[in-house]
Amino acid sequence: xxxxxxxxxxxxxxxxxxxxxxxxxxxxxxxxxxxxxxxxxxxxxxxxxxxxxxxxxxxxxxxxxxxxxxxxxxxxxxxxxxxxxxxxxxxxxxxxxxxxxxxxxxxxxxxxxxxxxxxxxxxxxxxxxxxxxxxxxxxxxxxxxxxxxxxxxxxxxxxxxxxxxxxxxxxxxxxxxxxxxxxxxxxxxxxxxxxxxxxxxxxxxxxxxxxxxxxxxxxxxxxxxxxxxxxxxxxxxxxxxxxxxxxxxxxxxxxxxxxxxxx
Numbered sequence: 703x704x705x706x707x708x709x710x711x712x713x714x715x716x717x718x719x720x721x722x723x724x725x726x727x728x729x730x731x732x733x734x735x736x737x738x739x740x741x742x743x744x745x746x747x748x749x750x751x752x753x754x755x756x757x758x759x760x761x762x763x764x765x766x767x768x769x770x771x772x773x774x775x776x777x778x779x780x781x782x783x784x785x786x787x788x789x790x791x792x793x794x795x796x797x798x799x800x801x802x803x804x805x806x807x808x809x810x811x812x813x814x815x816x817x818x819x820x821x822x823x824x825x826x827x828x829x830x831x832x833x834x835x836x837x838x839x840x841x842x843x844x845x846x847x848x849x850x851x852x853x854x855x856x857x858x859x860x861x862x863x864x865x866x867x868x869x870x871x872x873x874x875x876x877x878x879x880x881x882x883x884x885x886x887x888x889x890x891x892x893x894x895x896x897x898x899x900x901x902x903x904x905x906x907x908x909x910x911x912x913x914x915x916x917x918x919x920x921x922x923x924x925x926x927x928x929x930x931x932x933x934x935x936x937x938x939x940x941x942x943x944x945x946x947x948x949x950x951x952x953x954x955x956x957x958x959x960x961x962x963x964x965x
Contacts, residue, residue, distance in 0.1 A: 705814040706944035708733030712790035713781050715768045715825060716747040720894040721844055722794040723753075726930030728939045730759035734790065737781040739766040739773070760785075768795050774824035778832070783866040786835045790942045791829045793822040793866075794844040797896055798858035800903060804857060814858040819865045826873060830882070838881030840942045842868055844934075847890040847957050850965075855904070867953055874951035885941050890957025891919060892929040924959030 707729060714726040718740035730736045730753050730766055738745040738753070743765035750763030764780050766773040781788050798814035799806075826841055833839030845863045847853070852860040867886055874884040904917040920926050934956045940946055941954075955961050 703945065705732050705939060705942075707790075707939065707942060710734045710942070711785040711787055712792065712942065713777060713788055713825070713829065714738050714792040714794065715777070715821065716740055716794045716796060718742060718749040718763075720896065720933055721889060721892060721931050722792070723749055724935040725792050725794070725844070725938045727753050727757065728752070728932065728935035729792075729942060730757040730761055731792065732943075733759060733938055734942075735760045735785045737762045737764065737777060737784065739764050739768065739777045740920070741765065741767045760782055768821040768825070769813070771824065771861050771873065773821070774828040775872065775881040776826040778825065782832055786830045788829045789836055790840045790842070791825055792842050792844065792938060792942075793823050794823055797846070797856070797915050798862065800855045800900060801857070802855065803857050810858065811862075814853065815865075818859070818862045819869070820886045822866050822869060825870075826884075830877070830880075835882045836963070839883075839944075841870070841877075841882065841884045842938055842941050843867075843884075843886045844938070845886050845953075847888045847955055847961060849886070849888055850955060850963060851961050856900075870953070872953050878950060881945070883941075885946075885949060885951070886903045886953040887934060887937055888953060888955040888957070889934050890929060890955060890960040891923065892931055892934055892956070894931060897928065908936075922960065923957070927958065929956060929958055 711728045712734045716722045717726045717738035746763035750761040754761040870884045887942045905912045
């Protein structure tokens, strides 16, 4: 299937590793020119070189902390400067720390808000003008299964990421007239550094081995395993494509059947 992504310009946030890297790689492999960012200049440069080497698509890596006010204008500006426009934005950020309600003070809540909600607001704002000028675009937010089914011990993520879904649904309506489509992708338990770290924390708190906690987790997933980053990235690439031209305002989980709800 030709996704029509050749020579499109994509910005992928928090993409030196994990889900962000997988999405950037997939878009580049479909022919898109990609700008990626992360806080570590060394890591993001290495990631950009690897993606370009493996896919043959032009890839630019810049150091930026997506939780800061300056990041969106800088990263999007880099894309426009290098490639002339932005057609695709993948909003992504690492998750806030785990812990129960009582463990988090106001500073922790504000940091989570800046990292996971306000970053999506700022990057979406920054790409709106170039996307309008290009005749349309795609904004795809990587959130979490927690927006549909809260995860125990992740109250910051459960609360703040839900705001991204409200933002996206509203933007989908407001920007439809400009042919800018806005959707959310909700990973369940995908095998990333963060998921492994969370499971290790759970194992430690429960006095169990990592393997036992992983086994119990996978027993609750109908497909019986954690997902692979590439499996989520394939959906992101499809939503970014011309083939997904009638999908906007949707929130789609990639979770191996973990979600039990009907919607």
